[in-house]
Amino acid sequence: MWRVEEADLEALALGAGVLGAGGGGNPYYLFLTVRELLRAGRALQVMAVEELPADACVVDCFGMGAPTVSYEKPCQGEELLRALRALEHHLGRRATAVIGGEIGGGNAFSPLLLGAQAGLPVVDGDGMGRALPELQMLSFLIYGRPPAPAVLADDKGNVVLLTALRDVSWLEPLARDVTVRMGGTAEVVSCPMGREEVRATCLPGSISRARALGLAMLEARRTGTSAVEAARQAAGGVCLFIGKVVDVERRTRAGFALGRMVLEGLGQEAGSRMEIEFQNENLVARRDGVIACTVPDLICVLDSEDGEPLSTEVLRYGLRASVLGLPAPSQLTTPRALQVVGPRAFGYALDYQPLLAGFGAAQR
Amino acid sequence: MWRVEEADLEALALGAGVLGAGGGGNPYYLFLTVRELLRAGRALQVMAVEELPADACVVDCFGMGAPTVSYEKPCQGEELLRALRALEHHLGRRATAVIGGEIGGGNAFSPLLLGAQAGLPVVDGDGMGRALPELQMLSFLIYGRPPAPAVLADDKGNVVLLTALRDVSWLEPLARDVTVRMGGTAEVVSCPMGREEVRATCLPGSISRARALGLAMLEARRTGTSAVEAARQAAGGVCLFIGKVVDVERRTRAGFALGRMVLEGLGQEAGSRMEIEFQNENLVARRDGVIACTVPDLICVLDSEDGEPLSTEVLRYGLRASVLGLPAPSQLTTPRALQVVGPRAFGYALDYQPLLAGFGAAQR
Structure with missing residues (x-):
């Protein structure tokens, strides 16, 4: 368990940008938003998968949509929190931790933002180890977690809950259509999991790795090397x-x-x-x-x-x-x-x- | 309160077809389905708005989509029931009666089907008094009921719940996109209402009126008049x-x-x-x-x-x-x-x- 400090955010933005492999969305707005929350005194803990308690309820979170749109249409700010609350209402229980869907690009900051807003620890891991464009590409789903429930929330206050899906092939097209109608981007909270399900399906260590990558690059810049x-x-x-x-x-x-x-x-x-x-x-x-x-x-x-x-x-x-x-x-x-x-x-x-x-x- | 008999269904199909004003969807499959339920012994009661108890929880129901598609793609049969259960789960309580969204065309049978399947009485009224193509045209919404929550269910088992909408203008486009992705038709359960809200917003007497219209036409056919x-x-x-x-x-x-x-x-x-x-x-x-x-x-x-x-x-x-x-x-x-x-x-x-x-x- 480690506490996220302001200096970590800059390294994370850089490292996650590399791991975005061209995508993952614009990190800048989310970076600023999380930094402001830290400056306002919100505590944010990153927890290894092994540190999750036996009765954990972990949900994943990420932004969905064309990255091009994410550069022009900033978030309202509480989309992820609205999506989380809708998923919790549906589940009849509160989440105890969040995990990122993808560590690449701006999506590296989604679990940090939601964790800071909801007062929940962030699992050091994700569902892609990079950025990938479609929802069925989440490791949670590849390795067998069901595609529903999943919640999409937009900047306008609209919240859509996919409560049942025939199979994983329906997740991406339904969620994509809703995202396009919401204006080209939406924030998603999905895949409620217990500790063992997180262990079995996530890519552990992603946040630490992205931060280390960013720190190595910042150090090179500081010392004038490549x-x-x-x-x-x-x-x-x-x-x-x-x-x-x-x-x-x-x-x-x-x-x-x-x-x-x-x-x-x-x-x-x-x-x-x-x-x-x-x-x-x-x-x-x-x-x-x-x-x-x-x-x-x-x-x-x-x-x-x-x-x-x-x-x-x-x-x-x-x-x-x-x-x-x-x-x-x-x-x-x-x-x-x-x-x-x-x-x-x-x-x-x-x-x-x-x-x-x-x-x-x-x-x- | 009156009990729906098999003979009522034929009159209702004819009268509702007229009130469809060209639309409302194909009544034939739903007519057959409801008739089979009655023949299998399911009781189905139609209740005047005035007969609703003070603690009633009424939900509306209807099919959405291009009527052309409804002629080619029959329902699986339990879409409305799945949508109802999803809405009840969201509300945290059971519905006590159902009301049709539109009396025109096949949609006249939606509340009868759901009522027979769920064992709930059907309110003698609807939200259009005819058929109309878009969701915001429901009288419940015109006269102030909120557009969310609303549930869409398809023949494949997919269920989508619109849990929050910025305003009524978002209902139709989001639900339409989901309906198109679901294959062009979807079954909807929405607008949970208490007794006073039904009274204030519904068009009362629709089922009785459609049935009477159909009976007059059947009588004319029987006697050889126009x-x-x-x-x-x-x-x-x-x-x-x-x-x-x-x-x-x-x-x-x-x-x-x-x-x-x-x-x-x-x-x-x-x-x-x-x-x-x-x-x-x-x-x-x-x-x-x-x-x-x-x-x-x-x-x-x-x-x-x-x-x-x-x-x-x-x-x-x-x-x-x-x-x-x-x-x-x-x-x-x-x-x-x-x-x-x-x-x-x-x-x-x-x-x-x-x-x-x-x-x-x-x-x-």
Whole structure:
């Protein structure tokens, strides 16, 4: 159990930005909101999965929607709390802890915000170990938790509770339609779990890992060394490309930010191109037409200068960028998980090859 | 209080079909389902609003979606019961009676089905006195009941509860999106009310009136007189046109059946044309380009031969049809109600003129 201090938030924002792999939503508003709550004296504890009591009632929480929208439409602030209260009313009991749905991007702050508002500890773990675009990709659901109940709340005061779902395949389309109608983003509280269910399905240690990643990058900035290289080392990844953004196509459709970017090589990479396709998050990177890295491994585009994560919303022509490939958490690369988060789940006629053993390694 | 017998169902189906004004959904499956429940010994009581006990908890119920879909996709059968149980769970108490959202078309049978399944009496009243296409057009909502909670259930087992809505304007779009995703139709249970709230907001006597209308038509058929004329007399309306369907345009878009039909006059009407536009229900009838009748008055297209109601789904070239205009219930023609159900609410640049005093009377 450790207490979140203001300094942790900056490191977490940076580390979670990297783990967002291009998505996860804008962290800035949530970062500011949580910082204000800490400054106002709210205590916020992060608890290891092992520290959960036997009678714990843990709920997950995250923001849903196109990240592009999250940059333009800030939260009202109490969406997660309204969703939590609606879920508690439905369950007939109070939650005792919260866990993040995804550690990547702004969603790293969802459990911190809700924990601070509701006075609940935050479990050091999440349901993705990165950011991923669709709800069935939560590890809680991949490993067998039921998809209902789930609550969506918006900035206007609307609250929608999915009380029963035929199976997990109905969660994403129903929740996505509601999210689009709510204005393109919604806050979700779902997956009530006991301690054993959290243990069996979550990705433990995510918050600590994101914070450590961010701290390594901040330290590199402070000492004038490469923050990109610090991130690569801290996350155990490989550098896939160094170049300049020369093309970005992006559209918001059916509640997602869809598109592709092209980078032209600089320095040793001159003459090469990297193309990256994304659905909220970066999915597939090709170097001169050859696959270099695929989901669920993380394709992270960072500013070459200071390592700042470049999410798919802020990409623009001329940015100097380094592309890191980071290995997926082991829970996302089992045969069961790859059916849900592997390249084929996104429509690619590709089998997943681990970054460090497959495409990426062959090219480095 | 009266007990529903099998013979009542046939009369009710016919009368409710007329009051559907082109919409309200397909009554046939629900008619069969309720008839089977009665044959299996389920008792079903209809209770006047005045007979409700002081501690009553009444919920409304109806099917939502494009009527065209209701002709192709029958209900699984227990959608309304699942929705009721979800609403009761949310409320923390059992309902003691049900009331129909709309008496028109198949929706006349929704409260009978739910009442028979749940063992609850059905209030003799409804929320429209006819059929209307959008949820905010329920008299309960027009006259001040809150739009949440409302539950939607589908044939697959999905149940969605709208627990909080910013205002009534959010009910229809959110519920419509969910309905479309559920496959184009959904069953709804909503508007929990006490006795005084039912009294203050419902249209009383709807079931008795629909049954009496159907009985008058059946009697005319039995004695070889005109069922169309019997309907006109029983409902106190006017005959707007007698002709033949020569054109039908119909499309299913955004969860609605939208379109128009054209009739060419026969007999005394030869040389004239009537055009009727619809959104699930018939909205505006023009005779040779001149407005003859508008919503909320009822524009009812009946088979000239036997008075069978011709809903917008079954219209086709060549049908001999009589168009009746029936006066709207008084609760739908107050200034407050006309803002929600008058011609302007459907995008027409027209003020409502009562059928018997306005356009229709001038032309007869």
